[in-house]
Amino acid sequence: HVQLVESGGGSVQAGGSLTLSCVVSLYINTCKAWFRQAPGKEREAVATVSLGGSRTDYAASVKGRFTVSQDATKKTVYLQMNSLKPEDTAMYYCAKHTEQFCGVFSPASEYNNWGQGTQVTVS
Numbered sequence: 001h002v003q004l005v006e007s008g009g010g011s012v013q014a015g016g017s018l019t020l021s022c023v024v025s026l027y028i029n030t031c032k033a034w035f036r037q038a039p040g041k042e043r044e045a046v047a048t049v050s051l052g053g054s055r056t057d058y059a060a061s062v063k064g065r066f067t068v069s070q071d072a073t074k075k076t077v078y079l080q081m082n083s084l085k086p087e088d089t090a091m092y093y094c095a096k097h098t099e100q101f102c103g104v105f106s107p108a109s110e111y112n113n114w115g116q117g118t119q120v121t122v123s
Contacts, residue, residue: 002026002113004094009118012084016122020079022094022115027075031102033111034068034079036090036120043093045104047079050097057103062088084122091117 003025012018020034031050037043047068048057056068067080077094095111102110 002028002096004096004113004115006092006094006115006118009092009120011121011123014085014122016084017080017082018084018120020081020092020094020118020120022077022079024075024077024094024096027072028096029072030100031097031106032068032070032077033095033097033102033104033106034066034077035093035095035108036088037093037117038087038090041090043108045106045108046092048097048102048104048106049077050101050103055101057105059104081120084120086122089120089122091119093117 005023008020033048046059049068053070065083070077094115096113
Protein backbone atom coordinates (compact mmCIF):
# COMPACT_ATOMS: atom_id res chain seq x y z
CA HIS A 1 0.00 0.00 0.00
CA VAL A 2 1.48 3.32 -1.10
CA GLN A 3 1.34 6.19 1.35
CA LEU A 4 1.86 9.86 0.54
CA VAL A 5 2.63 12.37 3.29
CA GLU A 6 2.61 16.09 2.61
CA SER A 7 4.33 18.77 4.67
CA GLY A 8 5.43 22.38 4.40
CA GLY A 9 2.10 24.16 4.52
CA GLY A 10 1.51 27.18 6.69
CA SER A 11 0.43 30.80 6.80
CA VAL A 12 2.20 33.41 4.72
CA GLN A 13 1.61 36.96 3.59
CA ALA A 14 0.76 37.75 -0.01
CA GLY A 15 3.89 37.82 -2.13
CA GLY A 16 5.62 35.26 0.06
CA SER A 17 6.86 31.77 -0.70
CA LEU A 18 6.37 28.23 0.56
CA THR A 19 7.74 24.86 -0.47
CA LEU A 20 5.55 21.80 -0.07
CA SER A 21 7.00 18.31 0.13
CA CYS A 22 5.37 14.94 -0.46
CA VAL A 23 7.13 11.78 0.64
CA VAL A 24 5.98 8.65 -1.20
CA SER A 25 6.47 5.42 0.73
CA LEU A 26 6.88 3.27 -2.36
CA TYR A 27 8.33 5.41 -5.11
CA ILE A 28 7.00 4.05 -8.38
CA ASN A 29 7.93 6.13 -11.39
CA THR A 30 4.42 7.16 -12.32
CA CYS A 31 3.18 10.70 -12.71
CA LYS A 32 2.69 12.71 -9.51
CA ALA A 33 0.49 15.72 -9.04
CA TRP A 34 -0.35 18.50 -6.65
CA PHE A 35 -4.03 19.30 -6.26
CA ARG A 36 -5.69 21.94 -4.13
CA GLN A 37 -9.16 22.47 -2.79
CA ALA A 38 -10.48 25.69 -1.32
CA PRO A 39 -13.64 25.78 0.83
CA GLY A 40 -16.72 25.55 -1.34
CA LYS A 41 -14.71 24.85 -4.48
CA GLU A 42 -13.88 21.72 -6.46
CA ARG A 43 -10.51 20.04 -6.17
CA GLU A 44 -8.23 21.22 -8.99
CA ALA A 45 -4.88 20.02 -10.26
CA VAL A 46 -2.24 22.74 -10.08
CA ALA A 47 0.92 20.93 -11.19
CA THR A 48 2.08 17.53 -12.45
CA VAL A 49 5.48 15.94 -12.95
CA SER A 50 5.88 12.99 -15.36
CA LEU A 51 8.37 10.79 -17.16
CA GLY A 52 11.05 10.89 -14.53
CA GLY A 53 10.72 14.62 -14.07
CA SER A 54 11.28 15.52 -17.71
CA ARG A 55 7.71 16.71 -18.22
CA THR A 56 5.78 19.16 -16.09
CA ASP A 57 2.41 20.77 -16.48
CA TYR A 58 0.76 23.67 -14.65
CA ALA A 59 -2.65 25.19 -14.25
CA ALA A 60 -2.88 28.63 -15.84
CA SER A 61 -3.54 30.19 -12.45
CA VAL A 62 -0.12 29.15 -11.09
CA LYS A 63 2.07 29.08 -14.19
CA GLY A 64 5.19 31.16 -13.71
CA ARG A 65 4.79 31.19 -9.93
CA PHE A 66 4.82 27.51 -8.94
CA THR A 67 7.48 24.91 -9.76
CA VAL A 68 6.99 21.16 -9.37
CA SER A 69 9.95 18.80 -9.09
CA GLN A 70 10.87 15.38 -7.79
CA ASP A 71 13.82 13.64 -6.21
CA ALA A 72 13.43 9.91 -6.68
CA THR A 73 16.39 9.16 -4.39
CA LYS A 74 14.51 10.88 -1.56
CA LYS A 75 11.12 9.53 -2.71
CA THR A 76 9.89 13.12 -2.59
CA VAL A 77 7.89 15.45 -4.80
CA TYR A 78 8.12 19.20 -4.23
CA LEU A 79 5.99 22.21 -5.02
CA GLN A 80 7.83 25.52 -4.81
CA MET A 81 5.27 28.31 -4.55
CA ASN A 82 6.34 31.92 -5.10
CA SER A 83 4.44 35.21 -5.31
CA LEU A 84 1.60 33.69 -3.35
CA LYS A 85 -1.83 35.28 -3.56
CA PRO A 86 -4.83 35.08 -1.22
CA GLU A 87 -6.60 33.02 -3.88
CA ASP A 88 -3.93 30.33 -3.45
CA THR A 89 -5.37 29.61 -0.01
CA ALA A 90 -6.46 25.96 0.02
CA MET A 91 -5.71 22.47 1.24
CA TYR A 92 -2.97 21.06 -0.97
CA TYR A 93 -2.85 17.35 -1.77
CA CYS A 94 -0.24 15.15 -3.35
CA ALA A 95 -1.44 12.32 -5.59
CA LYS A 96 0.03 9.44 -7.58
CA HIS A 97 -1.28 8.64 -11.04
CA THR A 98 -1.59 5.16 -12.48
CA GLU A 99 0.46 5.99 -15.61
CA GLN A 100 3.89 7.47 -16.27
CA PHE A 101 2.42 10.49 -18.01
CA CYS A 102 -0.32 12.82 -16.88
CA GLY A 103 -1.17 16.50 -16.90
CA VAL A 104 -3.39 18.97 -15.13
CA PHE A 105 -6.06 17.85 -17.61
CA SER A 106 -6.07 14.34 -16.07
CA PRO A 107 -9.18 13.73 -13.95
CA ALA A 108 -8.83 13.02 -10.25
CA SER A 109 -10.33 9.55 -10.81
CA GLU A 110 -7.11 8.47 -12.56
CA TYR A 111 -5.06 8.94 -9.38
CA ASN A 112 -4.99 5.88 -7.14
CA ASN A 113 -3.17 7.23 -4.10
CA TRP A 114 -3.65 10.47 -2.19
CA GLY A 115 -2.09 12.18 0.78
CA GLN A 116 -4.01 13.74 3.66
CA GLY A 117 -3.21 17.28 2.62
CA THR A 118 -1.40 20.29 4.02
CA GLN A 119 -3.07 23.68 4.55
CA VAL A 120 -1.76 26.80 2.84
CA THR A 121 -3.18 30.14 3.96
CA VAL A 122 -2.22 33.40 2.25
CA SER A 123 -3.34 36.69 3.73
